[in-house]
Amino acid sequence: MSLFRHGFLLVDKPVGPTSHDVVQAARRAIKERRIGHTGTLDPAATGLLLLCIGKATRLQQYLLAWEKTYHGEIRLGWGTTTYDSEGEPLAPPRPVPDLGASVLSDLSTRFAGEFQQLPPPYSAKKVGGRKFYELARAGEAVPREPKRVHVQKIQLESVGAERLGFRVTCSSGTYLRSLAHDIGEALGCGGHLATLRRVRIGPWRVEDAVNAEVLANRPHEIDPRAFISLAAAVLPFPEVVLNPTALDHFAHGQEVVVREVEGTFVPGSPVAVRDRGGELVGVGVALAYLVRARTVNVAPRMVLAELETTTKP
Numbered sequence: 433m434s435l436f437r438h439g440f441l442l443v444d445k446p447v448g449p450t451s452h453d454v455v456q457a458a459r460r461a462i463k464e465r466r467i468g469h470t471g472t473l474d475p476a477a478t479g480l481l482l483l484c485i486g487k488a489t490r491l492q493q494y495l496l497a498w499e500k501t502y503h504g505e506i507r508l509g510w511g512t513t514t515y516d517s518e519g520e521p522l523a524p525p526r527p528v529p530d531l532g533a534s535v536l537s538d539l540s541t542r543f544a545g546e547f548q549q550l551p552p553p554y555s556a557k558k559v560g561g562r563k564f565y566e567l568a569r570a571g572e573a574v575p576r577e578p579k580r581v582h583v584q585k586i587q588l589e590s591v592g593a594e595r596l597g598f599r600v601t602c603s604s605g606t607y608l609r610s611l612a613h614d615i616g617e618a619l620g621c622g623g624h625l626a627t628l629r630r631v632r633i634g635p636w637r638v639e640d641a642v643n644a645e646v647l648a649n650r651p652h653e654i655d656p657r658a659f660i661s662l663a664a665a666v667l668p669f670p671e672v673v674l675n676p677t678a679l680d681h682f683a684h685g686q687e688v689v690v691r692e693v694e695g696t697f698v699p700g701s702p703v704a705v706r707d708r709g710g711e712l713v714g715v716g717v718a719l720a721y722l723v724r725a726r727t728v729n730v731a732p733r734m735v736l737a738e739l740e741t742t743t744k745p
Contacts, residue, residue, distance in 0.1 A: 436462045438486035440660040442641035445473055445481050454644055458483055461651035470495040471604060471633065476516060479630030480638040487736045488662060494702060494715055496604045497668040498634030499584055504627050506596040506612040511622035515552040515609035519624070526621040531590040539615060540586050548578040552609045581606040588615075595626070635666055662712040662736070670695040671704035672716075672730060679707055687719065687731045697721040697728045705730065712736070 441462075445454050451472045458467050468489045470482045479502070484492050508528045512519030529535070582603040591597040596615070600608065609625045616623020631638045642658040670693075678688040682705060697703065697718040705714045716730035 436464070436485055436654075436659055439488050439662055440636075440665060441483040441485060441647075441654075442636055442638070442658045442660070443481045443483055443647055444638055444641040444643050445478055446644055447476055447478055449644065450475050451481055454481055454647075455483065457644065457648040458485075461647055468492050470498075471500060471630075473630060474516070474609075474628070476518065477628040477630065479628075480633055480636065480641055481630075482633050482636060488665070490734055490736060491665075491667070491712075491715070494667055494669075495634070499582075499601055499603055500606075500630055500634075501599070501601045501632035502608055503599050503629050503631055504597070504608065504612075504625065505591060506598065506615060506623045507626040508594045508596060508616055508619065508621050508623045510624070511613055511616055512624040513553065514624075515607075515613040516625040523622065528594045528621045529619055531596065535619075536588045536590070539618060540588055542618065543611065543615065544583050544586050546580060546582045549581045549607060549610050549614070550578050551607050552613070579605065583611075596623070601632075634668060636660070663710045665712055667702075667704040667712070667715070669702045669704060670697055670718075671706060672728065673706050673708060674713075675708065679713065682714065682716065682730070682732050683735050685732050685735075687729055688716075689727060689729050691725070691727045693726050693728050702733065703728070703730050 441458065443454055443458070445451065449457075451469050455467050455469055459465055462485065464485055466486050466489050468484045470484065470492050473479065473481060482495065484495075507517065509525045511522040513522060583600060583606065584603075585599075585601045587599040589597045598611075600606075600611065602608075608628055612623055612625035629638075640655075640657050642654045646653050672690040672693055674682055674688060674690065678690065682688050699718050699720060701718055703716045703718050704712060705716050707713050714735040715733050717733045719729040719731050721728045
């Protein structure tokens with residue numbers, strides 16, 4: 433299916449399959465082996481998966497900088513070993529305190545911004561080549577290694593008896609199961625993640641995604657709006673446009689100087705590189721940026737495969 437040769441496909445994952453299952457289904461449906469995804473969803477979670485197809489698989493690491501938005505619910509009263517409904521209770525049920533406006537406001541303030549977060553003991557994070565959940569299942573101690581995460585925005589509301597709804601926009605790598613667990617502990621009653629749905633990754637929304645069942649069984653019915661071409665793809669950092677001569681130098685590993693640039697460039701940070709037709713042709717790194725001259729020096733970091741170049745001006 434040439435329409436989906438190189439670019440990104442938005443998929444709405446249902447409860448049940450793993451993220452890898454969805455990738456495998458896409459490989460069979462599109463008949464393309466080079467497919468990966470950005471940001472794993474647990475089998476019990478639903479929502480947006482961003483599949484990278486063909487040359488776009490080389491952009492996976494750069495897309496992790498996009499923030500993600502989730503909706504879900506926390507079940508209060510007890511925590512679990514896995515921090516979600518799949519695990520065993522950590523302790524007998526405890527009474528849930530009042531969830532008035534002031535309490536929820538304090539929680540929203542406490543869990544917004546940057547802070548250290550411990551991953552769930554049952555997670556795919558690795559230490560010494562072994563995943564945390566492998567250690568936990570074997571009865572071995574799981575390292576307590578916090579990581580810094582950023583929650584840009586969190587909204588909490590009481591949605592029923594012992595249920596707390598949330599809307600969270602956060603950095604990639606934030607564990608929503610840990611967030612649910614930590615909120616339960618802050619309330620003094622324990623809690624675990626009951627439901628989770630990812631609704632946005634950067635500029636892309638789940639409303640535009642193809643249903644996973646359609647992808648697997650009726651790929652000819654995929655709405656073209658679910659596919660993002662390399663020309664339409666937006667990366668989470670500034671971009672430059674190269675003329676044919678500069679593009680040829682860039683493609684052959686040489687530093688280029690780009691004038692009359694728009695935006696702000698931080699030396700050492702990534703730069704998206706496009707040709708004059710708008711096609712995304714690679715990623716560079718800013719070496720120097722002259723604000724008044726609106727000039728930036730860009731060195732190649734990654735050039736997309738199958739790039740055709742020319743030396744004509």
